[in-house]
Amino acid sequence: MKRHLSVDDLARDSRFARVDFRERFNDPRPVGGRGGAYGSDASKRGPRQLSPERPGAPDAARALMHGIFVGEIQALEGAGRTCYDFDLGRTSSDVPYELKLDMARQCWDEARHCEISVKLSEWMGTEIGEFAESTFLFEAACNPDPVLRLTGVNRALEGLAIDVFNTMREFGTVSGDPVLEFCEDWMLADEVTHVKMGSDWLRRLTADDPERLKRALEFQSVVDKLFSGGGFRGEEEDSPVRLARRFRQLAGFTEEEIDEISGLSREARREAEAMRAAVAGRN
Amino acid sequence: MPDPKKPRPAFAPWDRRELPGAFDVEETARRVGNYKWIEMRLFEALGGWVATVPELDVKMRIGTHCYKHAWHSELWHKRLPELREMNPERLTMPANDAIVEFCEAMTDAEGEDKTLEKLVGVYRVLIPHKIAAYTYHLNNTSTITDAPTIRSLKLALNDEFEDWRDGEMLIQSLIDGPEDVRRAADRQAYLEEIMVRAGGIAGPGSIGTEDVAAKAGAASVVGGA
Numbered sequence: 001m002k003r004h005l006s007v008d009d010l011a012r013d014s015r016f017a018r019v020d021f022r023e024r025f026n027d028p029r030p031v032g033g034r035g036g037a038y039g040s041d042a043s044k045r046g047p048r049q050l051s052p053e054r055p056g057a058p059d060a061a062r063a064l065m066h067g068i069f070v071g072e073i074q075a076l077e078g079a080g081r082t083c084y085d086f087d088l089g090r091t092s093s094d095v096p097y098e099l100k101l102d103m104a105r106q107c108w109d110e111a112r113h114c115e116i117s118v119k120l121s122e123w124m125g126t127e128i129g130e131f132a133e134s135t136f137l138f139e140a141a142c143n144p145d146p147v148l149r150l151t152g153v154n155r156a157l158e159g160l161a162i163d164v165f166n167t168m169r170e171f172g173t174v175s176g177d178p179v180l181e182f183c184e185d186w187m188l189a190d191e192v193t194h195v196k197m198g199s200d201w202l203r204r205l206t207a208d209d210p211e212r213l214k215r216a217l218e219f220q221s222v223v224d225k226l227f228s229g230g231g232f233r234g235e236e237e238d239s240p241v242r243l244a245r246r247f248r249q250l251a252g253f254t255e256e257e258i259d260e261i262s263g264l265s266r267e268a269r270r271e272a273e274a275m276r277a278a279v280a281g282r283n
Numbered sequence: 284m285p286d287p288k289k290p291r292p293a294f295a296p297w298d299r300r301e302l303p304g305a306f307d308v309e310e311t312a313r314r315v316g317n318y319k320w321i322e323m324r325l326f327e328a329l330g331g332w333v334a335t336v337p338e339l340d341v342k343m344r345i346g347t348h349c350y351k352h353a354w355h356s357e358l359w360h361k362r363l364p365e366l367r368e369m370n371p372e373r374l375t376m377p378a379n380d381a382i383v384e385f386c387e388a389m390t391d392a393e394g395e396d397k398t399l400e401k402l403v404g405v406y407r408v409l410i411p412h413k414i415a416a417y418t419y420h421l422n423n424t425s426t427i428t429d430a431p432t433i434r435s436l437k438l439a440l441n442d443e444f445e446d447w448r449d450g451e452m453l454i455q456s457l458i459d460g461p462e463d464v465r466r467a468a469d470r471q472a473y474l475e476e477i478m479v480r481a482g483g484i485a486g487p488g489s490i491g492t493e494d495v496a497a498k499a500g501a502a503s504v505v506g507g508a
Contacts, residue, residue: 083327
Protein backbone atom coordinates (compact mmCIF):
# COMPACT_ATOMS: atom_id res chain seq x y z
CA MET A 1 0.00 0.00 0.00
CA LYS A 2 1.62 3.20 -1.12
CA ARG A 3 2.18 6.19 1.07
CA HIS A 4 1.42 9.83 0.30
CA LEU A 5 -1.52 9.88 -2.06
CA SER A 6 -2.37 12.75 -4.37
CA VAL A 7 -5.76 14.39 -4.85
CA ASP A 8 -6.26 12.27 -7.96
CA ASP A 9 -6.21 9.14 -5.80
CA LEU A 10 -9.31 10.14 -3.82
CA ALA A 11 -12.09 7.64 -4.46
CA ARG A 12 -15.65 8.89 -4.96
CA ASP A 13 -18.90 7.42 -6.20
CA SER A 14 -20.59 8.66 -9.38
CA ARG A 15 -22.58 11.44 -7.68
CA PHE A 16 -19.52 13.57 -6.98
CA ALA A 17 -18.11 16.10 -9.46
CA ARG A 18 -14.90 18.02 -8.87
CA VAL A 19 -14.07 21.61 -9.70
CA ASP A 20 -10.93 23.63 -9.27
CA PHE A 21 -10.85 25.78 -6.15
CA ARG A 22 -10.60 29.00 -8.20
CA GLU A 23 -13.52 27.94 -10.42
CA ARG A 24 -15.64 27.47 -7.33
CA PHE A 25 -14.85 30.83 -5.78
CA ASN A 26 -15.11 32.73 -9.07
CA ASP A 27 -18.32 31.10 -10.21
CA PRO A 28 -20.15 33.98 -11.97
CA ARG A 29 -23.67 32.53 -11.68
CA PRO A 30 -26.23 35.13 -10.57
CA VAL A 31 -28.11 35.30 -7.29
CA GLY A 32 -29.74 32.08 -6.27
CA GLY A 33 -26.70 29.87 -5.94
CA ARG A 34 -23.53 30.16 -3.97
CA GLY A 35 -21.66 31.42 -6.99
CA GLY A 36 -24.13 34.27 -7.30
CA ALA A 37 -23.70 35.25 -3.71
CA TYR A 38 -19.94 35.43 -3.94
CA GLY A 39 -19.53 35.85 -7.68
CA SER A 40 -17.68 38.49 -9.61
CA ASP A 41 -20.60 40.72 -10.57
CA ALA A 42 -21.19 42.91 -7.51
CA SER A 43 -24.37 44.43 -8.94
CA LYS A 44 -26.07 41.05 -8.97
CA ARG A 45 -25.04 40.10 -5.46
CA GLY A 46 -27.16 40.58 -2.38
CA PRO A 47 -25.67 41.35 1.03
CA ARG A 48 -22.49 39.34 1.57
CA GLN A 49 -23.35 38.24 5.09
CA LEU A 50 -25.27 34.97 5.44
CA SER A 51 -28.57 36.14 6.89
CA PRO A 52 -32.21 35.13 6.28
CA GLU A 53 -32.91 38.53 4.67
CA ARG A 54 -30.35 37.95 1.95
CA PRO A 55 -31.80 37.03 -1.45
CA GLY A 56 -31.10 33.38 -2.11
CA ALA A 57 -30.06 32.77 1.50
CA PRO A 58 -31.50 29.20 1.65
CA ASP A 59 -29.59 28.18 -1.47
CA ALA A 60 -26.43 29.83 -0.20
CA ALA A 61 -26.80 27.96 3.10
CA ARG A 62 -27.42 24.67 1.26
CA ALA A 63 -24.37 25.21 -0.91
CA LEU A 64 -22.24 26.06 2.11
CA MET A 65 -23.55 22.96 3.89
CA HIS A 66 -22.64 20.78 0.91
CA GLY A 67 -19.19 22.38 0.93
CA ILE A 68 -18.90 21.47 4.60
CA PHE A 69 -19.94 17.90 3.81
CA VAL A 70 -17.27 17.34 1.16
CA GLY A 71 -14.78 19.11 3.42
CA GLU A 72 -15.61 16.60 6.15
CA ILE A 73 -15.01 13.70 3.78
CA GLN A 74 -11.59 15.09 2.92
CA ALA A 75 -10.81 15.83 6.57
CA LEU A 76 -11.63 12.16 7.31
CA GLU A 77 -9.40 11.04 4.47
CA GLY A 78 -6.58 13.39 5.48
CA ALA A 79 -6.59 12.28 9.12
CA GLY A 80 -6.69 8.64 7.98
CA ARG A 81 -3.71 9.13 5.70
CA THR A 82 -1.74 10.72 8.55
CA CYS A 83 -2.31 7.51 10.50
CA TYR A 84 -0.75 5.57 7.66
CA ASP A 85 1.74 7.79 5.79
CA PHE A 86 4.41 8.15 8.47
CA ASP A 87 6.64 5.84 10.49
CA LEU A 88 6.84 6.18 14.24
CA GLY A 89 9.89 8.07 15.39
CA ARG A 90 11.40 11.34 16.44
CA THR A 91 12.95 12.54 13.17
CA SER A 92 11.30 15.27 11.13
CA SER A 93 9.79 12.78 8.67
CA ASP A 94 8.32 10.57 11.43
CA VAL A 95 5.56 11.10 13.95
CA PRO A 96 5.09 10.11 17.60
CA TYR A 97 2.67 7.31 18.42
CA GLU A 98 0.43 9.72 20.31
CA LEU A 99 0.02 11.87 17.21
CA LYS A 100 -1.30 8.87 15.30
CA LEU A 101 -3.74 8.20 18.12
CA ASP A 102 -4.99 11.78 17.84
CA MET A 103 -5.40 11.41 14.09
CA ALA A 104 -7.34 8.17 14.54
CA ARG A 105 -9.61 9.96 16.99
CA GLN A 106 -10.04 12.70 14.41
CA CYS A 107 -11.01 10.05 11.85
CA TRP A 108 -13.91 9.02 14.05
CA ASP A 109 -14.94 12.63 14.61
CA GLU A 110 -14.80 13.44 10.89
CA ALA A 111 -16.74 10.26 10.03
CA ARG A 112 -19.40 11.46 12.46
CA HIS A 113 -19.35 14.89 10.86
CA CYS A 114 -19.92 13.26 7.48
CA GLU A 115 -22.92 11.45 8.95
CA ILE A 116 -24.24 14.66 10.50
CA SER A 117 -23.68 16.57 7.24
CA VAL A 118 -25.55 13.99 5.17
CA LYS A 119 -28.53 14.08 7.53
CA LEU A 120 -28.43 17.85 7.78
CA SER A 121 -28.17 18.29 4.01
CA GLU A 122 -31.22 16.04 3.58
CA TRP A 123 -33.02 18.17 6.15
CA MET A 124 -32.11 21.30 4.17
CA GLY A 125 -33.30 19.74 0.93
CA THR A 126 -29.95 18.99 -0.69
CA GLU A 127 -28.86 15.85 -2.49
CA ILE A 128 -25.34 14.48 -2.35
CA GLY A 129 -23.49 15.79 -5.39
CA GLU A 130 -25.90 18.65 -6.04
CA PHE A 131 -22.95 21.03 -5.71
CA ALA A 132 -19.43 20.47 -6.95
CA GLU A 133 -16.52 19.38 -4.78
CA SER A 134 -13.22 21.22 -4.62
CA THR A 135 -10.37 19.30 -3.08
CA PHE A 136 -8.49 22.10 -1.37
CA LEU A 137 -8.59 20.51 2.07
CA PHE A 138 -7.03 17.26 0.95
CA GLU A 139 -4.37 19.18 -0.99
CA ALA A 140 -3.16 20.62 2.32
CA ALA A 141 -3.28 17.08 3.74
CA CYS A 142 -0.81 15.90 1.09
CA ASN A 143 2.13 17.82 2.57
CA PRO A 144 4.96 15.33 3.18
CA ASP A 145 6.07 17.11 6.36
CA PRO A 146 3.71 16.00 9.15
CA VAL A 147 4.08 19.30 10.99
CA LEU A 148 3.18 21.32 7.90
CA ARG A 149 0.33 18.92 7.20
CA LEU A 150 -1.12 19.37 10.67
CA THR A 151 -0.59 23.11 10.60
CA GLY A 152 -2.27 23.45 7.20
CA VAL A 153 -5.15 21.13 7.97
CA ASN A 154 -5.74 21.33 11.72
CA ARG A 155 -4.92 24.97 12.30
CA ALA A 156 -5.72 26.69 9.01
CA LEU A 157 -8.57 24.62 7.56
CA GLU A 158 -10.10 23.29 10.74
CA GLY A 159 -9.71 26.84 12.02
CA LEU A 160 -11.77 27.97 9.04
CA ALA A 161 -14.26 25.25 9.96
CA ILE A 162 -14.61 26.86 13.41
CA ASP A 163 -15.50 30.15 11.72
CA VAL A 164 -17.89 28.46 9.27
CA PHE A 165 -19.66 26.33 11.90
CA ASN A 166 -20.05 29.31 14.19
CA THR A 167 -21.54 31.31 11.32
CA MET A 168 -23.87 28.48 10.34
CA ARG A 169 -24.90 27.96 13.97
CA GLU A 170 -25.80 31.65 14.22
CA PHE A 171 -27.65 31.41 10.89
CA GLY A 172 -29.61 28.48 12.34
CA THR A 173 -30.48 30.60 15.39
CA VAL A 174 -31.64 33.71 13.52
CA SER A 175 -33.45 31.75 10.81
CA GLY A 176 -35.30 29.63 13.40
CA ASP A 177 -33.80 26.28 12.37
CA PRO A 178 -33.10 24.35 15.59
CA VAL A 179 -31.79 21.30 13.70
CA LEU A 180 -29.12 23.35 11.95
CA GLU A 181 -28.19 25.12 15.17
CA PHE A 182 -27.99 21.84 17.12
CA CYS A 183 -25.80 20.07 14.55
CA GLU A 184 -23.43 22.99 14.01
CA ASP A 185 -23.01 23.41 17.76
CA TRP A 186 -21.86 19.80 18.13
CA MET A 187 -19.52 19.95 15.17
CA LEU A 188 -18.09 23.24 16.43
CA ALA A 189 -17.17 21.54 19.72
CA ASP A 190 -15.24 18.85 17.84
CA GLU A 191 -13.48 21.35 15.59
CA VAL A 192 -12.17 23.30 18.57
CA THR A 193 -10.66 20.00 19.76
CA HIS A 194 -9.06 19.35 16.36
CA VAL A 195 -7.58 22.83 16.10
CA LYS A 196 -6.21 22.49 19.61
CA MET A 197 -4.62 19.19 18.60
CA GLY A 198 -2.94 21.02 15.70
CA SER A 199 -1.78 23.85 17.96
CA ASP A 200 -0.42 21.46 20.58
CA TRP A 201 1.43 19.26 18.09
CA LEU A 202 2.86 22.26 16.26
CA ARG A 203 4.40 23.49 19.50
CA ARG A 204 5.57 20.07 20.68
CA LEU A 205 7.17 18.99 17.42
CA THR A 206 8.93 22.29 16.78
CA ALA A 207 10.01 23.01 20.34
CA ASP A 208 13.66 22.57 19.37
CA ASP A 209 13.37 23.54 15.72
CA PRO A 210 12.51 27.22 15.22
CA GLU A 211 13.17 26.98 11.48
CA ARG A 212 10.55 24.24 11.10
CA LEU A 213 8.11 26.26 13.19
CA LYS A 214 8.67 29.23 10.88
CA ARG A 215 8.04 27.12 7.78
CA ALA A 216 4.90 25.66 9.30
CA LEU A 217 3.49 29.07 10.23
CA GLU A 218 4.31 30.40 6.75
CA PHE A 219 2.43 27.45 5.24
CA GLN A 220 -0.48 28.19 7.54
CA SER A 221 -0.47 31.85 6.42
CA VAL A 222 -0.61 30.82 2.78
CA VAL A 223 -3.54 28.48 3.46
CA ASP A 224 -5.28 31.04 5.68
CA LYS A 225 -5.02 33.73 3.02
CA LEU A 226 -6.17 31.38 0.28
CA PHE A 227 -9.26 30.52 2.29
CA SER A 228 -10.03 34.04 3.20
CA GLY A 229 -11.23 33.91 -0.43
CA GLY A 230 -11.56 37.57 -1.33
CA GLY A 231 -12.87 38.39 2.13
CA PHE A 232 -15.15 35.34 2.35
CA ARG A 233 -13.99 34.96 5.97
CA GLY A 234 -13.20 38.08 8.00
CA GLU A 235 -14.20 40.41 10.79
CA GLU A 236 -16.10 42.99 8.75
CA GLU A 237 -19.81 43.34 9.43
CA ASP A 238 -20.67 42.02 5.98
CA SER A 239 -18.18 39.12 5.94
CA PRO A 240 -20.09 35.99 4.87
CA VAL A 241 -18.17 33.98 7.46
CA ARG A 242 -17.09 35.75 10.64
CA LEU A 243 -13.81 35.04 12.37
CA ALA A 244 -14.78 33.26 15.61
CA ARG A 245 -12.29 34.80 18.04
CA ARG A 246 -13.56 33.18 21.22
CA PHE A 247 -13.52 29.64 19.83
CA ARG A 248 -10.11 30.16 18.25
CA GLN A 249 -8.74 31.19 21.64
CA LEU A 250 -10.15 27.98 23.12
CA ALA A 251 -8.37 26.10 20.34
CA GLY A 252 -4.97 27.48 21.28
CA PHE A 253 -4.64 30.54 19.03
CA THR A 254 -3.05 33.61 20.60
CA GLU A 255 -4.57 37.07 20.14
CA GLU A 256 -1.67 37.96 17.84
CA GLU A 257 -2.30 34.92 15.68
CA ILE A 258 -5.99 35.77 15.37
CA ASP A 259 -5.11 39.38 14.50
CA GLU A 260 -2.81 38.06 11.79
CA ILE A 261 -5.60 35.97 10.23
CA SER A 262 -7.90 38.97 10.40
CA GLY A 263 -5.24 41.05 8.62
CA LEU A 264 -4.80 38.37 5.93
CA SER A 265 -8.55 38.37 5.36
CA ARG A 266 -8.63 42.15 4.93
CA GLU A 267 -5.70 41.90 2.52
CA ALA A 268 -7.43 39.16 0.51
CA ARG A 269 -10.59 41.25 0.35
CA ARG A 270 -8.73 44.35 -0.86
CA GLU A 271 -7.00 42.30 -3.55
CA ALA A 272 -10.30 40.79 -4.70
CA GLU A 273 -11.97 44.21 -4.84
CA ALA A 274 -9.07 45.62 -6.84
CA MET A 275 -9.32 42.68 -9.23
CA ARG A 276 -13.06 43.21 -9.68
CA ALA A 277 -12.51 46.94 -10.29
CA ALA A 278 -9.89 46.13 -12.91
CA VAL A 279 -12.27 43.71 -14.65
CA ALA A 280 -15.07 46.31 -14.54
CA GLY A 281 -12.70 48.92 -16.00
CA ARG A 282 -11.87 46.65 -18.94
CA ASN A 283 -15.56 46.03 -19.72
CA MET B 284 -29.33 -3.15 61.64
CA PRO B 285 -26.44 -5.46 60.60
CA ASP B 286 -23.44 -5.45 62.91
CA PRO B 287 -20.60 -3.70 60.98
CA LYS B 288 -18.02 -5.51 63.12
CA LYS B 289 -19.26 -8.97 62.26
CA PRO B 290 -16.56 -10.84 60.25
CA ARG B 291 -17.47 -11.48 56.63
CA PRO B 292 -15.66 -13.65 54.08
CA ALA B 293 -13.19 -11.73 51.87
CA PHE B 294 -14.87 -13.17 48.84
CA ALA B 295 -18.64 -12.97 48.79
CA PRO B 296 -20.46 -16.24 48.05
CA TRP B 297 -21.27 -15.11 44.53
CA ASP B 298 -17.69 -14.08 43.77
CA ARG B 299 -16.19 -17.11 42.04
CA ARG B 300 -12.92 -15.54 40.89
CA GLU B 301 -9.84 -17.74 41.33
CA LEU B 302 -6.07 -17.24 41.48
CA PRO B 303 -4.87 -19.73 38.86
CA GLY B 304 -4.22 -18.51 35.35
CA ALA B 305 -2.50 -19.83 32.26
CA PHE B 306 -0.14 -16.89 31.82
CA ASP B 307 2.67 -15.52 33.95
CA VAL B 308 3.67 -11.85 33.80
CA GLU B 309 6.24 -12.40 31.05
CA GLU B 310 3.88 -14.35 28.78
CA THR B 311 1.12 -11.80 29.35
CA ALA B 312 3.47 -8.97 28.38
CA ARG B 313 4.49 -10.84 25.23
CA ARG B 314 0.90 -11.34 24.17
CA VAL B 315 -0.06 -7.77 25.01
CA GLY B 316 2.87 -6.52 22.92
CA ASN B 317 1.64 -8.65 19.99
CA TYR B 318 -1.88 -7.28 20.47
CA LYS B 319 -0.65 -3.71 20.42
CA TRP B 320 1.34 -4.37 17.25
CA ILE B 321 -1.59 -5.87 15.35
CA GLU B 322 -4.03 -3.17 16.55
CA MET B 323 -1.61 -0.54 15.27
CA ARG B 324 -1.29 -2.17 11.86
CA LEU B 325 -5.07 -2.40 11.68
CA PHE B 326 -5.86 1.21 12.57
CA GLU B 327 -3.16 2.46 10.22
CA ALA B 328 -4.53 0.34 7.37
CA LEU B 329 -8.14 1.41 7.95
CA GLY B 330 -7.06 5.05 8.14
CA GLY B 331 -5.05 4.71 4.94
CA TRP B 332 -7.90 2.98 3.11
CA VAL B 333 -10.52 5.63 3.86
CA ALA B 334 -9.34 7.76 0.92
CA THR B 335 -9.28 4.85 -1.53
CA VAL B 336 -12.79 3.52 -0.88
CA PRO B 337 -15.47 5.11 -3.11
CA GLU B 338 -18.49 3.70 -1.27
CA LEU B 339 -19.58 6.46 1.11
CA ASP B 340 -21.07 4.20 3.79
CA VAL B 341 -17.95 2.02 3.86
CA LYS B 342 -15.71 5.08 3.97
CA MET B 343 -17.50 6.40 7.04
CA ARG B 344 -17.61 3.03 8.83
CA ILE B 345 -13.92 2.25 8.43
CA GLY B 346 -13.13 5.81 9.54
CA THR B 347 -15.06 5.07 12.72
CA HIS B 348 -13.47 1.65 13.22
CA CYS B 349 -10.00 3.12 12.71
CA TYR B 350 -10.30 4.93 16.02
CA LYS B 351 -11.54 1.90 17.93
CA HIS B 352 -8.43 -0.08 17.05
CA ALA B 353 -6.19 2.88 17.84
CA TRP B 354 -7.82 2.99 21.24
CA HIS B 355 -7.26 -0.75 21.74
CA SER B 356 -3.59 -0.25 20.88
CA GLU B 357 -3.46 2.49 23.50
CA LEU B 358 -5.02 0.16 26.10
CA TRP B 359 -2.26 -2.36 25.43
CA HIS B 360 0.39 0.37 25.30
CA LYS B 361 -0.61 1.47 28.78
CA ARG B 362 -0.76 -2.09 30.11
CA LEU B 363 2.80 -2.95 29.12
CA PRO B 364 4.58 -0.86 31.81
CA GLU B 365 2.32 -2.48 34.38
CA LEU B 366 3.73 -5.82 33.24
CA ARG B 367 7.32 -4.83 34.03
CA GLU B 368 8.00 -3.62 30.48
CA MET B 369 9.09 -0.04 31.04
CA ASN B 370 9.87 0.46 27.36
CA PRO B 371 6.58 -0.45 25.64
CA GLU B 372 8.19 -0.15 22.19
CA ARG B 373 10.47 -3.10 22.98
CA LEU B 374 7.59 -5.56 23.17
CA THR B 375 5.44 -3.88 20.51
CA MET B 376 6.30 -6.47 17.93
CA PRO B 377 4.72 -9.00 15.62
CA ALA B 378 4.40 -12.53 16.90
CA ASN B 379 6.45 -13.82 13.96
CA ASP B 380 7.34 -13.20 10.31
CA ALA B 381 4.13 -14.78 9.06
CA ILE B 382 1.97 -12.22 10.84
CA VAL B 383 4.01 -9.48 9.17
CA GLU B 384 3.41 -11.24 5.85
CA PHE B 385 -0.28 -11.37 6.68
CA CYS B 386 -0.49 -7.61 7.28
CA GLU B 387 1.38 -6.89 4.06
CA ALA B 388 -0.93 -9.20 2.13
CA MET B 389 -4.03 -7.74 3.76
CA THR B 390 -3.03 -4.19 2.77
CA ASP B 391 -1.97 -5.03 -0.78
CA ALA B 392 -5.60 -4.47 -1.81
CA GLU B 393 -5.27 -0.84 -2.68
CA GLY B 394 -7.30 0.30 -5.69
CA GLU B 395 -10.78 1.79 -5.51
CA ASP B 396 -12.19 -1.40 -7.05
CA LYS B 397 -10.88 -3.50 -4.15
CA THR B 398 -13.30 -2.59 -1.37
CA LEU B 399 -14.55 -6.18 -1.10
CA GLU B 400 -10.98 -7.49 -0.75
CA LYS B 401 -10.19 -4.87 1.88
CA LEU B 402 -13.26 -5.71 3.94
CA VAL B 403 -12.82 -9.49 3.68
CA GLY B 404 -9.23 -9.24 4.94
CA VAL B 405 -10.26 -7.28 7.99
CA TYR B 406 -13.73 -8.60 8.83
CA ARG B 407 -13.60 -12.23 7.71
CA VAL B 408 -10.01 -13.00 8.64
CA LEU B 409 -8.23 -10.61 10.99
CA ILE B 410 -11.04 -9.59 13.32
CA PRO B 411 -12.33 -13.18 13.81
CA HIS B 412 -8.76 -14.14 14.75
CA LYS B 413 -8.53 -11.23 17.15
CA ILE B 414 -11.81 -12.23 18.76
CA ALA B 415 -10.51 -15.79 19.11
CA ALA B 416 -7.20 -14.77 20.67
CA TYR B 417 -8.75 -12.22 23.00
CA THR B 418 -11.43 -14.68 24.09
CA TYR B 419 -8.86 -17.37 24.76
CA HIS B 420 -6.81 -14.94 26.83
CA LEU B 421 -9.89 -13.73 28.71
CA ASN B 422 -10.99 -17.26 29.56
CA ASN B 423 -7.57 -18.50 30.67
CA THR B 424 -5.92 -15.71 32.58
CA SER B 425 -6.13 -15.33 36.34
CA THR B 426 -9.34 -13.58 37.24
CA ILE B 427 -7.68 -12.04 40.29
CA THR B 428 -4.07 -11.23 39.43
CA ASP B 429 -4.71 -10.16 35.83
CA ALA B 430 -7.92 -8.18 36.30
CA PRO B 431 -6.62 -5.10 34.44
CA THR B 432 -5.94 -7.17 31.28
CA ILE B 433 -9.37 -8.78 31.61
CA ARG B 434 -11.02 -5.36 31.72
CA SER B 435 -9.16 -4.24 28.59
CA LEU B 436 -9.95 -7.51 26.80
CA LYS B 437 -13.64 -7.11 27.56
CA LEU B 438 -13.67 -3.51 26.31
CA ALA B 439 -11.81 -4.49 23.15
CA LEU B 440 -13.97 -7.55 22.54
CA ASN B 441 -17.13 -5.48 22.78
CA ASP B 442 -15.81 -3.28 19.94
CA GLU B 443 -14.57 -6.26 17.96
CA PHE B 444 -17.97 -7.96 17.98
CA GLU B 445 -19.72 -4.76 16.91
CA ASP B 446 -17.20 -4.06 14.16
CA TRP B 447 -17.28 -7.66 12.97
CA ARG B 448 -21.05 -7.40 12.52
CA ASP B 449 -20.74 -4.00 10.77
CA GLY B 450 -18.06 -5.33 8.45
CA GLU B 451 -19.84 -8.57 7.67
CA MET B 452 -23.02 -6.70 6.78
CA LEU B 453 -21.08 -4.35 4.51
CA ILE B 454 -19.51 -7.37 2.81
CA GLN B 455 -22.89 -9.03 2.32
CA SER B 456 -24.25 -5.81 0.84
CA LEU B 457 -21.38 -5.67 -1.64
CA ILE B 458 -21.67 -9.28 -2.80
CA ASP B 459 -23.93 -9.24 -5.81
CA GLY B 460 -23.59 -12.58 -7.56
CA PRO B 461 -21.42 -15.67 -8.00
CA GLU B 462 -18.38 -13.73 -9.19
CA ASP B 463 -18.35 -11.61 -6.01
CA VAL B 464 -18.87 -14.72 -3.89
CA ARG B 465 -15.78 -16.26 -5.48
CA ARG B 466 -13.76 -13.06 -5.07
CA ALA B 467 -14.59 -12.91 -1.37
CA ALA B 468 -13.92 -16.60 -0.82
CA ASP B 469 -10.62 -16.53 -2.71
CA ARG B 470 -9.43 -13.54 -0.77
CA GLN B 471 -10.43 -15.11 2.53
CA ALA B 472 -8.68 -18.37 1.69
CA TYR B 473 -5.51 -16.56 0.58
CA LEU B 474 -5.25 -14.56 3.79
CA GLU B 475 -6.44 -17.35 6.09
CA GLU B 476 -3.66 -19.59 4.83
CA ILE B 477 -1.07 -17.00 5.92
CA MET B 478 -2.79 -16.49 9.26
CA VAL B 479 -2.77 -20.23 9.90
CA ARG B 480 0.97 -20.28 9.26
CA ALA B 481 1.30 -17.41 11.76
CA GLY B 482 -0.63 -19.42 14.35
CA GLY B 483 -2.92 -16.49 15.11
CA ILE B 484 -2.33 -12.88 16.09
CA ALA B 485 -0.09 -13.86 19.01
CA GLY B 486 1.61 -16.72 17.17
CA PRO B 487 1.22 -20.44 17.91
CA GLY B 488 -0.84 -20.79 21.04
CA SER B 489 -2.99 -17.76 20.26
CA ILE B 490 -6.03 -19.83 21.11
CA GLY B 491 -4.23 -22.49 23.14
CA THR B 492 -1.95 -25.42 22.46
CA GLU B 493 -1.09 -28.53 24.41
CA ASP B 494 1.88 -26.67 25.95
CA VAL B 495 -0.27 -23.80 27.10
CA ALA B 496 -2.92 -26.17 28.40
CA ALA B 497 -0.27 -28.06 30.37
CA LYS B 498 0.98 -24.80 31.88
CA ALA B 499 -2.54 -23.90 32.83
CA GLY B 500 -2.92 -27.25 34.55
CA ALA B 501 0.32 -26.71 36.48
CA ALA B 502 -0.84 -23.27 37.56
CA SER B 503 -4.07 -24.79 38.80
CA VAL B 504 -2.11 -27.16 41.01
CA VAL B 505 -0.01 -24.31 42.39
CA GLY B 506 -3.14 -22.29 43.01
CA GLY B 507 -4.70 -25.22 44.80
CA ALA B 508 -7.84 -25.14 42.74
